[in-house]
Amino acid sequence: MKICVVVARFSLTGVPLTQIRFARALAARGHDVDLVFGHVGADTLPTHIGAAKLVVLGPSTARGMLLPFCRYLRRARPNIVFSSQDNLNGFVLLAAILTRSRAQISGSSRVNPFFTYSNRLLTRKWVFKQAMRAVMWRADALTCVSDGMVEEYRALFRQPPHVTVYNLVDDAPSRLRIHEPVDHPWFVDKTCPIVVSAGTLSSRKGFADLIAAFARLIADGRDLRLVIFGEGASRADLERQIRDLGLEARVSLPGQITNPLRYFARADVFAMTSYFEGLGNVLIEAMMCGCSLVSTDCPSGPAEILGFGRFGSVVPVGDVAALAKAIAGQIDHPTDPAVLAEGVRRFGEDAVIDRHFALLGLAGRERVVA
Structure with missing residues (x-):
């Protein structure tokens, strides 16, 4: 079966990495898989894509991908298209309509819909909501990555078709990466418990709260270290906070790395402090690595991931x-x-792919690639 997994832009963040896992797993099941990106930077080429074939269309926005994706649909003639993120989902559905493609389209929403749509008349988000409603009929499946997001769609749309399908996070290639060697000195020569977190260094991730909480633990006499992996616009503010609290010797911001799993497996606690998330893939990754977990009860997915405690x-x-x-x-x-292993099972390869294919009325496996 010819399958297209399409993403707007490649980056070392949640949605692109999740879709790479998904495409890789589909290819391992014997399908002919194109992993289609709108834009890929020359210095950040996707890796670990398995038997999937990389296709780069060029444009860096979902809107700019419309015509190139129309050409792709006519040329490649996929049987199924798996799209992710609402802006791209809308243009993928429009492209299928314009080309009269017979492909089944499954669009996955990954962020809180209140950041994308609005019920306020004539606002930009309201206009996009009307545009999405106009093409939504073409979708064979529309999914969200958490039950909480499905409820949010029901608050914005009248009888939306959205159902929950979790992200694929736990697969065999990812588990192999857990065992890769580490080079951060605090993990190489571990002398005290380590708290870790990861994500874009932005205010919505709540890392300032995490550093403030860590400062309280140090003030209480605990011998701990904190490592936050990621890069972003809030770096200077976080570094200033660390200096002001006198925590330079105990808090590290190593930047963005390609394989944080190896560090999660050697840490004691993973803390997610976000103000909102679609699901929170990194929390699932830490669970897969056997790391104890703490998360804020932000919309929409983290509390759901943690089984509400x-x-x-x-x-x-x-x-x-x-x-x-x-x-x-x-x-x-x-x-x-053993409890963590139970929690991560929902995000495994078989559970996620079988759920996607069941929604499309299809079997999920052709043959296993050796």
Whole structure:
């Protein structure tokens, strides 16, 4: 079966990396898979794509991808197109309509819809909502990555068809990467518990709250270290906060790395402090690595990932005192690895792919590629 997995831009972040896993897993099941990106920077080429074939259209925006994707549909004639993120989903559906493509289209939403659509008349987000409603009929499946997001769509659209299909996070190639060697000195020569986090250094990720909570733990006499992987516009502000709190010797911001899993597996607690997330892939990755977990109860997915407290600690958004207490609790009483293994099963290859194909009325496997 010819399958297209399409993403707007490649970066070392959640959606592109998740879709790479998805394309790789589909190819391993024997399908002919094109992994289509609108834009890929010369210095950040996708890796670990398995038997999937990389196709780069060129434009850096979803809107700019419309005509190139129309040409792709006419040339490649895929049986199924898996798209991700609402802006791109809309243009993919429009391209299928314009080309009269017979491909089945499955569009996945990855962010809170209130950041994309609005019920306020004549606003930009309201106009996009009307445009999406006009092409939504062409979709064979529309999915969200959490139950919370499905409920949000029901608040914005009248009887939306959206259903939950989790991201594919846990697969065999990713688990192999857990065992790659580390080079950060705090992990190479580990002398005390380490708290980790990862994501774009931006205000919505709440890393300032995490650093403030960590400062409380240090003030209480705990011997700990904090490592936050990622890069972004808030770096200077976070570095200033670290200096002001006198934590330069205990907090590290190593930047963006290609394989954080190896560090998650050697850390004691992973803390997600976001103000909003679509799902929170990195939280699932840390769970897969056997790391005890703490997360804010932000919309839409983190509390759902943690089974509302079964697989880790959930704290109110922005509550620094509760965050510090939860991190201390997970250090003192780590979550049983068997419980974490149970929690991550929902995000495994078979569960996710079988769910996608069931929604399309198809079998998910052709043959296994050796």
